[in-house]
Amino acid sequence: MGEQKLYQASANWLKSAVDALCAAGIEVLAPTQSESGKVDLARVTSSEQVIQSYPNTAFPLKRLFLPMSEVLLEYEKGEEGDVELGPKSAPAKELVILGCRPCDAAALEMLDKVFQWDYSDVPYQEKRDRTTVVSLACSEPSPECFCTSVGGSPQGSEQSDVLVFGGANSAALMQINTAKGEKFIERLADTVTPAPEGTKLPEPTELEQKFDPQKVKGWLDENFESNFWVENSLGCLGCGTCSYLCPTCHCFDIVDEASWNRGQRRRNWDCCSFALFTLHASGHNPRPDQAARYRQRLMHKFKVFPERFGRVACVGCGRCLKNCAVGQNLLADLADIESR
Amino acid sequence: MATKNTSTADQALIPLDYKPSKMRIERITEETSDTKTFRLNFCDADEAQRFEFRAGQFGLYSVFGAGEATFCIASSPTRKEYIECSVKRMGKVTAELHQCNEGDIIGFRGPYGNSFPMEQMEGKNLLFIGGGIGLAPLRSLIWNCLDLREQFAEMTILYGARTEADLVYKEELKTWQQMQDVRTAYTVDPGGETPEWKGEVGFVPQILEKMKPSPKNTIVITCGPPIMIKFVLVSLTGLDFSLESAYTTLENRMKCGVGKCGRCNVGNQYVCKDGPVFRCSDLQNLPQEF
Structure with a gap:
């Protein structure tokens, strides 16, 4: 930690940053609250729209880099049977994300691994390159949080260009991690000052480890065939909420949407819980029931991903258990596996 | 079988914008x-x-x-x-x-995706076993080997379909049959023949057992419906073939083709990146989910 550059700012840092960036014409995403009380990152043009105190946003960062639906290609069929392909790519505009949580930033690490695997996914990488991520360390984790069980921390700085401690009710301390982070600090001008030498980061927020992913993997290695998969998926509706809200789930479909002689090829979110996900044209389905699909979800996150990319594809944000319509609980299932 | 990510930070990534x-x-x-x-x-x-x-x-x-x-x-x-x-x-x-x-x-x-192991096949006897539309990937390989014929020893093609009408590449089947240095056997399922049919009648694994090919110095490449492959592997084992020198291709639903859309994996193997060509002995170690 000794090498890291630290800056300090007032408790009001978030609002100052929004104003400074907006004044410079930079696109800003910051935490806002809807009338129904939902907190989410949204495009803001003034600091008045921004809130400073919240547990976490409703949606993870994923959709900013892998949108729910995204145009990959536009085509137009000509008179002579020729086909024109577009669109021409437009220069990417700078974007700053303010106030996401460390778990959601850390999830970008997993997405990067997939989208930079031998082939660089251009639509994803363009958005990654133009974006600066300024995360806000957690001082009060939610009851469903379990980042410390999957290698994360309420103060983890992974994939955060800047990690901010404090704020809201106390002075803010900013840890600069990347060149993008330095540029961000420059833009804030005199609202930030270098922290005095010897300034220490706050003590890590305590969050009990709720399971051991190594032990979970050990069981998964041996139990592709197990009643566990049936028993624990009986309630699953296959609605996909868990993966749509998951910061690391990245499965997608590619479909054409035609309108007479022109149309688009789109990339849409997809989900391994859906029955059609792996259905072959022949009618054969390698994952024919919900148990097989639930097994894929868990295996992919806690066995396949560690084997291929060296870590689990879960950051412990808890959205899947908090939002499941029928109370499926990943955390309870992992604890169950660990106890076997 | 590759179990590790093949890419490293040093390797140049291929940009992919999905434009065909x-x-x-x-x-x-x-x-x-x-x-x-x-x-x-x-x-x-x-x-x-x-x-x-x-x-x-x-x-x-x-x-x-x-x-x-x-x-x-x-x-x-x-x-x-x-x-x-x-x-x-x-x-x-x-x-x-x-x-x-x-x-x-x-x-x-x-x-x-990967490809058939041309380098390992050099100097070997080649036994191609195809069923139905599964002849398509084999056809690429068969012509590839025929165009480099001197690099390989004996070439044998066993191909079957449900009925005569379901045989694909009919003209090429004739061409291969007439070649002096290629052994061929074509078959249709019982009831799938017409009175003019001169080939075999029976399921591909049965004809394979009847042909009794020698496993010596031989590489097998098989492709067809999953049920055919299953019983072909049983027959090959019965004929003392090692499944380490047998290869097949898997097909799973895919969207991206490059390991990102997340649906074609069998265990930790992505059909699009680690396959579609797999060694049959490696397939036996994968979860039976394909």
């Missing part, structure tokens, strides 16, 4: 009542010049407005002027493809 190459349909051959072979040319001369692939690799073919679908490249990499794909009419994209005419433009992304 435009290809013109040069020729359409009706193989059966529901299968056609499309011969395709790149519209862009530079792309045609740059394009290279190995037998076994696949691509994503698209009809603009209908979407993309995955098929192997069914022509040989030694025939550089074109690529071919054989398509059975099954779903939305394949139905649209079947509506296309010669001269129409379609999209192609690829080649993706």
